[in-house]
Amino acid sequence: MLSIKNVSKKYSNDFTALSNFNLELEGGVIGLLGANGAGKSTLMKMIATVSKPSEGIITWKGHDIHKNGDELRHDLGYLPQSFGVFPNLTAVEFLKYMAALKGINMKKAITRISELIDLLNLNEVANKRIGNYSGGMKQRIGIAQALLNDPKIIIFDEPTVGLDPNERMNFRNLINSLSKDKIIILSTHIVSDVESSAEKIVLMNNGKLICFCKNEELLNSLEGNVWEYLTQESELEDIKNKYITGNIIRRNEGMVVRIISETKPKSEAVNVQATLEDAYIYYTSGKRGRNIE
Ligand SMILES: Nc1ncnc2c1ncn2[C@@H]1O[C@H](COP(=O)(O)OP(=O)(O)OP(=O)(O)O)[C@@H](O)[C@H]1O
Ligand SMILES: [Mg+2]
Incomplete structure (x- = not known):
């Protein structure tokens, strides 16, 4: 339904911030x-029609969104990375204002606003000025406004920035509860x-698409290539120069280093299960020796 062609x-x-990007999202x-x-x-800005591609075309339901963006904007919920709010309004006032801009019927909007305030745990502050909110509370207002119009396509640019662990978990649950036919x-x-929560991952580096694949495909591609072993702090610099390294954990007996390498980095190294973080580190590292299969 959303198609990005040679963008x-x-x-x-x-x-050049993006080169020749191709994606089909359903x-x-x-x-x-x-x-x-x-x-x-x-x-994300180009999909949200706030910026135009220099080359290529983005279509929604078959129509070029940069020729006529009305249909896409009607179906869109967007949380930009830097989301400004009006400090003098309360959460309820701000959300009513956004609903009016989006042309949502006010009766429907009021019901939806109270649902969203509940979902995002903003009840206690709903009638207080946004200017006095913490960063995480402001972020949750941003998430709420993106969901006002029951959008079919939702773009969240760094939604979890500033959220504490409980609110991050709440956000993940919220995402999982949204219907599966939406593009999020x-x-x-x-x-x-x-x-x-993500069924598919778009991994990108320096404006290029590295892969658009399922989590499991990314993890499988690293099978047998993630290692851990115990070393000393004095060795770390050398190891980092030589290998792609992940987490390093300090223990009483030394440092446990995680390495992503096609060959065994040391005789005592043991294979461990790959995580998405390993895949991210590996495929976005300039040191990697191969492309994803
Ligand atoms: N308006 C602009 N003019 C010139 N260069 C820009 C502009 N906006 C972004 N860039 C550059 O384009 C590249 C991509 O920026 P972009 O904001 O898309 O990255 P990002 O992946 O969202 O990064 P982050 O994780 O920091 O949010 C960066 O090198 C950035 O400096
Ligand atoms: Mg960004």
């Missing part, structure tokens, strides 16, 4: 993973946020 984005300073949760500057927000695209660097 590139060159900014006015001639910098339904379900899609996790956009990539380092800072990978081009996640650039892609969410970007994050917190790999665990998409590990459980």
